[in-house]
Amino acid sequence: MQEINRERQGELMGKKVAVFACSGIGKPLGSVAREIGYELTERVRPDNTVLTCLALLVVNDPEALKLIKENPVIAVDGCVLACARKCIESHGAPVVKAYQTIDFFKKHNDLKPEGITELNEAGKKLAAIAADELAGVVDEFVCGGGEK
Numbered sequence: 001m002q003e004i005n006r007e008r009q010g011e012l013m014g015k016k017v018a019v020f021a022c023s024g025i026g027k028p029l030g031s032v033a034r035e036i037g038y039e040l041t042e043r044v045r046p047d048n049t050v051l052t053c054l055a056l057l058v059v060n061d062p063e064a065l066k067l068i069k070e071n072p073v074i075a076v077d078g079c080v081l082a083c084a085r086k087c088i089e090s091h092g093a094p095v096v097k098a099y100q101t102i103d104f105f106k107k108h109n110d111l112k113p114e115g116i117t118e119l120n121e122a123g124k125k126l127a128a129i130a131a132d133e134l135a136g137v138v139d140e141f142v143c144g145g146g147e148k
Contacts, residue, residue, distance in 0.1 A: 016049060016050050016071055017048060017141055018067045019073075020057070020076070020088060021054070021075075021077075028119070031115065032127050036076050038051065039128050048138050057087050057088065074095070076101065076130075077098065077101070082098065097134075101130070104130040
């Protein structure tokens with residue numbers, strides 16, 4: 001993962017955090033990654049985050065490219081291939097934090113996600129817990145650490 005220097009970190013402070021999540025095709029943990037994105041941007045920090053489709057980067061969408069160049073970016077991946085993180089970095093933008101859903105599952109292994117098109121309740125709960133944990137990262141960039 002690319003490191004961001006202090007000067008760049010200062011430039012990103014106070015801006016909305018862009019969230020890019022795995023599309024979750026065919027794997028429950030990919031679906032959890034996608035659900036984490038929804039939870040974080042719709043429930044946990046709706047005023048301070050923006051969720052954007054990862055495929056827009058693949059097709060070089062100008063708005064998506066501008067977003068990753070001008071805002072702090074969080075990548076949430078569903079597996080070790082880390083497609084979200086790699087796609088962002090392939091465009092020369094640093095990822096301020098990258099996560100894999102397996103790490104949240106390891107901490108909360110009583111919540112076994114199942115389902116691909118529709119997650120079971122355990123998968124939804126795992127995503128909600130993960131989004132709550134990511135709130136601190138958003139707060140760090142938006143308002144220097146306190147909830148906003």
